[in-house]
Amino acid sequence: MPVDRSRPERPRVTAAVLAGGVGARMGGPRPKQLMRLAGRTILEHSVATFCASPDVDEVIVLMVADHLAEAEKIVAEGGHSKVSLVAAGGASRTETSWAALRALADRDGGDLVLLHDAVRPLVGRRTIAACVAALRESGAVGAAVPSSDTVVLAGPGRDGSEAIQSVPGRASLRRMQTPQGFRLDVIRRAYERALADPGLVATDDCGVVLRYLPEEEVRLVPGEEDNIKVTHPGDIAVAEALLRVREEAR
Numbered sequence: 001m002p003v004d005r006s007r008p009e010r011p012r013v014t015a016a017v018l019a020g021g022v023g024a025r026m027g028g029p030r031p032k033q034l035m036r037l038a039g040r041t042i043l044e045h046s047v048a049t050f051c052a053s054p055d056v057d058e059v060i061v062l063m064v065a066d067h068l069a070e071a072e073k074i075v076a077e078g079g080h081s082k083v084s085l086v087a088a089g090g091a092s093r094t095e096t097s098w099a100a101l102r103a104l105a106d107r108d109g110g111d112l113v114l115l116h117d118a119v120r121p122l123v124g125r126r127t128i129a130a131c132v133a134a135l136r137e138s139g140a141v142g143a144a145v146p147s148s149d150t151v152v153l154a155g156p157g158r159d160g161s162e163a164i165q166s167v168p169g170r171a172s173l174r175r176m177q178t179p180q181g182f183r184l185d186v187i188r189r190a191y192e193r194a195l196a197d198p199g200l201v202a203t204d205d206c207g208v209v210l211r212y213l214p215e216e217e218v219r220l221v222p223g224e225e226d227n228i229k230v231t232h233p234g235d236i237a238v239a240e241a242l243l244r245v246r247e248e249a250r
């Protein structure tokens with residue numbers, strides 16, 4: 001599909017929907033992004049929201065290699081015309097993010113990318129807009145929500161069982177969500193350094209920038225409580241209920 005590059009006045013925004021995981025914690029015969037919520041796959045919910053966002057110019061999908069054809073079918077039958085590419089993800093989330101960046105290798109360093117977990121099907125347009133707006137002033141941004149639980153640092157206790165090591169102040173704790181957005185030159189530099197580190201362990205992309213480009217501020221924007229990550233079997237019913245609440249509020 002030809003890519004429209006005809007708006008030089010603002011950076012081009014590409015959303016990369018990361019769907020390369022197998023869903024081990026969910027279990028089941030197929031990756032959880034292919035499970036249905038209110039008649040649509042979880043993957044399609046995420047793709048459709050980015051396609052409908054006026055802040056997003058283009059969407060790419062990184063899918064588990066064994067299920068590429070299903071992802072292509074979902075995109076084609078859903079008429080999601082902003083999707084320019086469906087390609088294989090990697091063996092870990094980090095590798096899938098890197099695959100997304102490689103797919104955008106020909107783009108200008110000033111263009112923007114939003115990396116999003118496909119399994120956050122309730123992502124809202126407001127959060128997408130907040131990320132893109134923050135990227136006018138910052139090279140890296142992530143959506144986050146305050147923690148309503150007390151979060152503790154755990155470690156080995158005296159007899160080998162788990163014990164609390166410390167209790168970080170809750171007021172400054174946030175739970176990271178996606179999208180996480182970046183200027184392409186920033187996230188490329190961070191990943192180049194990260195991939196050269198044999199001890200690389202990353203659970204999100206903002207963390208990669210924070211660790212490998214410490215000079216770069218990683219800004220936070222408010223996420224949404226209902227933007228849950230469908231991870232365990234019980235999360236399907238929760239996501240369905242949240243989706244219903246959202247539909248009723250419209």
Ligand SMILES: Nc1ccn([C@@H]2O[C@H](COP(=O)(O)OP(=O)(O)OP(=O)(O)O)[C@@H](O)[C@H]2O)c(=O)n1
Binds near residue numbers: 018019
């Ligand atoms: N190799 C991987 C692993 C994960 N992801 C994506 O990263 C997001 C968050 O990951 P997670 O919830 O951990 O998904 P899975 O890896 O599928 O789950 P599990 O860890 O239980 O296997 C998901 O959209 C998942 O598809 C990815 O693109 N490529």
Ligand SMILES: C[C@](O)(CO)[C@H](O)COP(=O)(O)O
Binds near residue numbers: 093117203204
């Ligand atoms: C990126 C993320 O969704 C931020 O909360 C999370 O770290 C992904 O973790 P997962 O283990 O790959 O699901």
